[in-house]
Amino acid sequence: MTTVTMYTSSACGYCSAAKKLLAQKGVTPVEIAVDADRSRFTEMMAKTGRRTVPQIYIGDHHVGGFDDLYALHSQGKLDAML
Secondary structure, eight states: OOOEEEEEOTTOHHHHHHHHHHHHTTOOOEEEETTTOHHHHHHHHHHHSOOSSOEEEETTEEEESHHHHHHHHHTTOHHHHO
């Protein structure tokens, strides 16, 4: 199975929703907490060009945020990526 990496923060409802959806698929993402380490937030912004969490990677592919992840799920494309 492909590694899923998520930039997250502790008080993020969308991060929780993404983790729940991934758990339903049997996936536990590697979490990078941007609120615990400011350098991780800077790293996330440099990699994604975005300032919001979650930012989700499946392997080396940047999926985007929760809405993007859910869209893949709704279109039936998420399982193949995982």
